[in-house]
Amino acid sequence: PSMSADDTSLRIIVFGNSGLHQYSLTESILQRAIFKFVDYHTALTTKTLGQYLTRNVTLVNTPNFNSPDISHNTLKKELRKAVCFSCPGPHAVIFMLDLLDVPSTTYDIFKPVVQHFGEKILNHTMIVLYHEKEGDCQSLVDSVRRNQDFRELLEMCGQRYLVFGGKANRKDGSAARELLDQIDQMVSEHGIYSNQEFEDADKRIKKEEKFIEKERKKEIRKMLEALEKKHSGEDLAREMKCYEEKIQFQNRERAEVQVADRLGFTLRLVDYAVAIGKGTFVGALLGTAMGIVGTTVGAAVGAVLGGVFGGAAREAWQYFSNAFTYFHRDST
Template structure:
């Protein structure tokens, strides 16, 4: 569950809004990495050492951590490390659904943490699952963080000569940052630079969102309202207790703190609940846009006879929609994915 410090996080904007970024704007970052150690170390550097315990050396499940850093509400959503874990497709799909819900209505940046001393031809593989799940457009919102603990500045010149890194940086629009832990421990300047770079990216491209995030956010808000309603009696009773114990400004302060606590609790429970429910239907929405209405209608026609029928209906609809709309390659891709997800029974 989320490790939370400080006040409740305010919600960010959705879609492709380009907000005026200020030092008070909350930031949500979705974190991937070339190793669990690098992910955990960066999270410790930004949020503090109590986020991950000493026993946690592996990230095999999505984890949301939040805190107030340099007077900003910061949320880091660490995804399972795919270099250190071999996860079944069904488990990975579930964890990425959680990542979507935990960073909804969308991350301000997708952070790829790399070790600058170990950049190999496999470095590009770190990016593949991100693009596979979120699409090519996520690259505009991807920031490469080259995390290292040693106070070496010469490493930057060596990294820039590395062919694998140059290819990766090119795909991510040259959005990269060297994060020197040794310097950060005394000055906090590296964390500040990280926030500034994310702010710069958001000012240019807005936060990342797609149909999956938008659908998740709608579901989360609905679940939040349901949870809030179920707590109405408890909320009324707690407010009465506070009114009996406090007055004036002190009462207002206590009521605001309690309201923030209720909001945060309902939000976190809603995110978990929706993450468990999301699945094939969300993937279907994304594919419908990519392929066209033909595939979407075909899938709906097949829905009445289950996942297998859904895949068949999608295949027929995709073929017709693809041909009529000039999207044959997308249609065949949709057909393949429809059968794949139907066979695995992801839901």
Template sequence: MASVKVKPRRRLSLDNPPNMSRETPLRMLVFGDSSQDQISLTRSVLGQDVFTRDEVNISATKKNSGVVQERNITLVNAPNLQDNDLPDSILHKELRKAVCFSCPGPHAVVFVVDPFHLTSNTMDILKPMVHYFGECVLKHTLIVLYHERGMRTQSIEDEVKKNKSFRALAEKCSQNYLFFNGEVNWTEGNQTQALLTKVEKMVREQGMFSNMEFKDAEKRIQIEERFIKKSKEKEIRETLKALENQHSGEALASEILRYEEKIQLECREKAELVVADKLGFTLRLVDYAVAVGKGAFVGALLGFAVGYEGMAVGAAVGAGLGAALGGAANAVWSYIYKSFTDAH
């Protein structure tokens, strides 16, 4: 590695920042009542066509980043919950990708809706998200009422507030909602500014959204990052050596910093993809504690220390001790074995 030292940037804690620095990248996890609304909002905020013309339906999680108003912005579009009839296994896989792509946690979960098509089942669209992430995710959810009609926002807002379904939805999300006119935003950009300001306000009040799933994924991603970076050591050494031969002084320091940021981003994105394919054990354990009973579940975890056989024995003993809570040793072993097989 080169001997030139570059002053490291200060790492900011995002768990509950009192004031967000403009250097802090904003991560938003996006859901919607239609794929077109999600695509239109993403395009409007990032100011570029990140979706192809053929992409009219979001059925797979997609991550897009850009610099908007001097801020690094990342929008992670999860599969559209209205346009798709995805099997649970596929939906969970895509939601695991959404977790990895927005680690260590999104600053806001954005739910895009059409203010002119609010229906009684609008709230139902959020149910899979709430089921997967938990009820507390609603405190971090921002409802974005996206449209591109040449109407005064106030007249639209007055009409929307009369809608009983919207009032119930807004109440669930702590009255965090925002009207966004895509047509106006293309010429003025003030709608995006309002969106970023609203997200920053929510972060100051609630912090970013995180749970055990995000924390587990972040740890795995960091470990995977180190493996990937280690595999690139020779390439990195050769590139830094070439930079030393081409530059000196501040120019060298600047080039090294730019290169290190590029490598870090590449390793991070590769690690996210790798972990997204492997993630799922944490969620299964949570579901399983309910499915087979706490006695068997805890017993299996205690037996984990001595390997597969210990887990089976631990599950059997735990199931016996916690019979009142339910649980079957055979089910424990079958489930855990499948989980570890998938993980490997």
């Protein structure tokens, strides 16, 4: 997709090997303290909205990919959350490295992103070398550029990289301006990144928004009636517009989180079913007997039976219960 001339908003996903500097980068761009009480070692995917020079900017921070505490399943779930939080697709992907601690296996850290999204994601990726030092860092940059693994990744990303000094940026904002300028240039060349996963997630989110809107219909009507009693004329129009925008924003946020959780659940269910051949077979039989919706529910039942065979009855039953709720909603 291409960027509309009237839409100057930006959606950016941040990956990296340093949780602390990832969040520092987000705060530097949005020019405010956001993650004061965040545990950088355990933080999962977060979405932060703000403005930079009148532009609406959404930054999606993912977990520290270099952390030994992140399991393969957790990583996949967090990547899907990043998809939901940046639909219909990111304008840019930032791979952030600590300038003072660039590992020799740079590409290995970013490899799960490429494996998940495909090699085309590299056309939308920029490497950011973040630091909090004062003064000239050219010798450090030269040292990083001698890293063979870094050079190869840089080549894959079209030689796009930026040295981002956090302290200097807090004084004059120059690094953030340069970063957004380079992102705009990248978007003008390659457009906005998207694929089938983003398109499917966006459709699910929009559908979920409608469910949430219906659930809140009574609440919204009461609030609008209260505004009509309190305001009139232009004041009423302004207050109603603000409230409607607020509700729309809240509904979108809730829909994104719910769909992200649902996709994460579906992923666990699929992984669970793949591990148990007997359950898959039984699920297929049940699906055939129960029809289209039953196919999905049948797969869940198959996972249950397979889980029983594998000694995980309680967890499998929970999966089945969740599956029935989720797929019943998706089928309506």
